Amino acid sequence: MSRIYTLSRPSRRSSGIDYRGALNDEQYEAVTSPPGPCLVIAGAGSGKTRTLTYRVAWLIDQGLLPSRILLLTFTNKAAREMLERVSSLVPQDLTSLWGGTFHHVGHRILRTHPREAGLEQGFTILDRDDAQEVLTSLYSRLEINAKDKRFPRPSVALEIISYSENTNRAITELCEKEFSFLAEFVEPLIRIQSQYRQRKYEINAVDYDDLLTLPLKILKQNPLLAERYQFQFQAILVDEFQDTNAVQSQFIDYLAAHHRHLMVVGDDAQSIYSWRGARFENILSFPERYPDARIFRIRTNYRSVPEILSLANMSIAANTRQFPKELRAVKPSGNMPVLVPAADPHQQANFVCQRIIELQNEGYNLSEMAVLYRAHSHAIELQLELTKRNIPFVITSGIQFFQQAHVKDLAAHLRIAINPADEIAFLRVASLVPGIGATTAQKLFSTLKTGKSWHLANPPKKSATVWVRLATLISQLRQETSVKLKPAPAAIAQDSTTQVELPPEEMINVILETYYCDVLQLRYDNASQRLEDLRQLRDYSRQFASTSEFLAQLTLLTGVELARPSNAPADADTLRLTTVHQAKGLEWKIVFLIHLADGLFPLARSTQECDSLEEERRLFYVAVTRAQDQLYLTYPIIRLSRGQFSLDPIQRKSRFIEEIPHHLMEQWQIEPPRPDWSNTTAAPHSLNSTTSAIKSPPKQYLEDHCSDPAPNYDEPF
DNA sequence: TATGAACACGTTTTT
DNA sequence: CGTGTTCATA
Numbered sequence: 099m100s101r102i103y104t105l106s107r108p109s110r111r112s113s114g115i116d117y118r119g120a121l122n123d124e125q126y127e128a129v130t131s132p133p134g135p136c137l138v139i140a141g142a143g144s145g146k147t148r149t150l151t152y153r154v155a156w157l158i159d160q161g162l163l164p165s166r167i168l169l170l171t172f173t174n175k176a177a178r179e180m181l182e183r184v185s186s187l188v189p190q191d192l193t194s195l196w197g198g199t200f201h202h203v204g205h206r207i208l209r210t211h212p213r214e215a216g217l218e219q220g221f222t223i224l225d226r227d228d229a230q231e232v233l234t235s236l237y238s239r240l241e242i243n244a245k246d247k248r249f250p251r252p253s254v255a256l257e258i259i260s261y262s263e264n265t266n267r268a269i270t271e272l273c274e275k276e277f278s279f280l281a282e283f284v285e286p287l288i289r290i291q292s293q294y295r296q297r298k299y300e301i302n303a304v305d306y307d308d309l310l311t312l313p314l315k316i317l318k319q320n321p322l323l324a325e326r327y328q329f330q331f332q333a334i335l336v337d338e339f340q341d342t343n344a345v346q347s348q349f350i351d352y353l354a355a356h357h358r359h360l361m362v363v364g365d366d367a368q369s370i371y372s373w374r375g376a377r378f379e380n381i382l383s384f385p386e387r388y389p390d391a392r393i394f395r396i397r398t399n400y401r402s403v404p405e406i407l408s409l410a411n412m413s414i415a416a417n418t419r420q421f422p423k424e425l426r427a428v429k430p431s432g433n434m435p436v437l438v439p440a441a442d443p444h445q446q447a448n449f450v451c452q453r454i455i456e457l458q459n460e461g462y463n464l465s466e467m468a469v470l471y472r473a474h475s476h477a478i479e480l481q482l483e484l485t486k487r488n489i490p491f492v493i494t495s496g497i498q499f500f501q502q503a504h505v506k507d508l509a510a511h512l513r514i515a516i517n518p519a520d521e522i523a524f525l526r527v528a529s530l531v532p533g534i535g536a537t538t539a540q541k542l543f544s545t546l547k548t549g550k551s552w553h554l555a556n557p558p559k560k561s562a563t564v565w566v567r568l569a570t571l572i573s574q575l576r577q578e579t580s581v582k583l584k585p586a587p588a589a590i591a592q593d594s595t596t597q598v599e600l601p602p603e604e605m606i607n608v609i610l611e612t613y614y615c616d617v618l619q620l621r622y623d624n625a626s627q628r629l630e631d632l633r634q635l636r637d638y639s640r641q642f643a644s645t646s647e648f649l650a651q652l653t654l655l656t657g658v659e660l661a662r663p664s665n666a667p668a669d670a671d672t673l674r675l676t677t678v679h680q681a682k683g684l685e686w687k688i689v690f691l692i693h694l695a696d697g698l699f700p701l702a703r704s705t706q707e708c709d710s711l712e713e714e715r716r717l718f719y720v721a722v723t724r725a726q727d728q729l730y731l732t733y734p735i736i737r738l739s740r741g742q743f744s745l746d747p748i749q750r751k752s753r754f755i756e757e758i759p760h761h762l763m764e765q766w767q768i769e770p771p772r773p774d775w776s777n778t779t780a781a782p783h784s785l786n787s788t789t790s791a792i793k794s795p796p797k798q799y800l801e802d803h804c805s806d807p808a809p810n811y812d813e814p815f
Numbered sequence: 816t817a818t819g820a821a822c823a824c825g826t827t828t829t830t
Numbered sequence: 831c832g833t834g835t836t837c838a839t840a
Contacts, residue, residue, distance in 0.1 A: 174830090199830065373827085373829095473828070677829095701827060703827080819839090819840105824833090824835095825831105825833090
């Protein structure tokens with residue numbers, strides 16, 4: 099085990115990093131620890147990423163080849179940032195380093211050995227929508243829910259199945275416990291699960307979960323293959339370990355089985371993904387699985403002022419299921435966190451905008467500020483207000499670029515080209531032909547499945563012309579040789595499955611220019627906009643060697659990352675709006691946390707169970723620890739009823755705020771709008787009155803002292 | 816197959 | 831109240 103450092107000499111290409119000077123004692127210990135299992139508990143803002151990146155640099159400095167390092171992260175962003183930072187530290191080329199999300203790494207293994215997993219080359223990755231479609235088609239085939247309206251919808255069933263896969267727990271067990279409301283449907287759900295599995299093989303496709311479970315499975319079934327990877331990865335590093343689920347944890351353990359050189363980094367207080375199977379208990383059980391593990395704790399917080407940290411520490415202390423630890427501040431004393439009650443979401447948005455402008459005048463950039471919230475829907479009013487005031491912002495939206503119809507259409511064409519079994523993609527593409535609907539498309543597919551040429555299938559008469567165009571397009575994409583050909587080299591000609599594949603860029607070009615642009619014109623009013631999107635996508639595809647790589651990237655990358663080029667220029671000064679989940683790992687000088695009303699944050703559904711309430715509290719903890727200098731906590735007292743008239747529109751402030759001692763916050767009060775500025779008829783809480791508040795000058799708008807008792811909105815009745 | 820009317824339902828969080 | 835889904839009909 100100790101041998102790995104002697105593989106090559108660190109002498110010539112050493113980075114010359116002064117590790118002692120660049121790291122504090124706690125970090126230094128972890129970074130320079132000898133090979134072997136080790137657990138790093140790193141609190142928020144304690145330089146977790148720094149520790150990991152320096153560790154990678156250290157390993158490389160010790161002579162480890164980048165190709166023999168595996169760095170697992172949860173988001174693409176984290177992977178990219180870490181690799182960039184390592185790159186800037188060491189002279190070596192890092193392209194051979196295996197760094198990426200679990201899904202990417204799983205995909206890479208699967209793509210290398212598809213046969214072992216029962217897949218064909220060119221297999222499709224189903225995103226959530228695709229998976230749901232597969233289930234829907236199963237439903238109609240099984241005629242399960244023809245009668246019973248209460249039978250879980252495909253989306254719900256998918257959630258259970260996914261949870262079952264990720265936690266390694268049987269549906270039966272899940273329905274007994276967490277999903278007791280589904281107890282009566284256990285039998286059919288189990289059947290659906292197995293049918294779903296089988297169906298995915300039939301259409302040569304995998305879903306997100308398979309990207310983890312299948313690689314693990316084929317490694318376990320092929321010891322020789324497993325050894326290859328177990329030997330290859332001389333060092334494995336895992337970021338955000340508290341968010342790993344059962345499968346991921348096994349995956350890591352399995353890959354690390356030979357060298358046992360594994361560093362996992364995490365913070366149980368920041369575990370916020372249990373809803374998709376993450377268990378922060380993985381941290382707790384790590385020393386049990388690796389009795390010789392070294393444990394490091396990094397508690398010094400460089401990010402936030404002590405006032406913010408006190409609030410964070412105090413809040414998380416309310417959790418019972420945790421490993422207590424306090425963050426130590428090193429920053430000098432700064433501003434107190436500010437609590438701001440607002441009358442309603444509009445006033446709240448108003449306040450945020452107003453304050454942002456003031457801070458800008460004080461010299462802060464927009465890019466140094468962020469607005470965080472629990473759910474995307476909480477940001478609507480703010481978006482309106484920001485737009486109205488011309489404050490540029492980027493929103494890490496829940497809507498994925500990939501989920502837009504035209505992008506999915508394009509992807510579907512590509513999928514058919516490389517995976518003829520992809521029924522989901524076929525149905526989508528065929529239904530774009532006028533005159534062909536779900537049933538006809540289904541029929542067409544079953545004739546094509548027998549190996550028949552597209553040209554010989556017989557669609558309805560009125561669809562014939564377009565169908566011929568489509569058929570021609572597909573054979574062009576597949577390089578079917580009927581049209582034009584250079585004689586293929588003998589070696590290739592023998593194996594009919596080995597086709598010389600068109601690069602993705604050319605495929606897209608053909609699809610767009612000869613066929614799909616017409617479809618766009620017919621179906622969408624903003625066709626040119628969408629065509630422009632797709633042309634950009636074509637340019638983006640240039641960097642991928644194969645279409646399957648490109649498609650995988652499209653499915654595994656979040657919309658945010660893909661949408662960047664089409665958004666405002668990257669160097670523009672913009673405000674960031676984001677959910678707390680997506681904010682994890684990021685930091686800003688100034689953070690606004692809005693909609694802190696009980697029922698919204700924590701969400702009403704989470705307040706029933708103790709576990710989920712604690713997770714909400716960890717989410718709150720993550721949110722407040724994003725702030726470096728200033729933290730604003732706001733909540734609206736009434737909710738603008740969007741239809742839910744049965745619900746009480748009056749809201750309490752979040753229990754997470756109640757839990758925090760008063761003296762840890764400063765309370766600001768928004769001045770009610772002056773009567774002579776508002777419409778005479780306007781009610782106190784109406785839109786009109788809040789609109790008038792926009793015009794109020796900043797200093798009158800806000801009252802900066804907490805000496806005035808806040809109006810007591812807590813007992814409205 | 817495509818359309819409109821009736822009807823239910825009410826928004827987590829993401830690879 | 832607005833959106834998405836289902837059902838009946840041309």
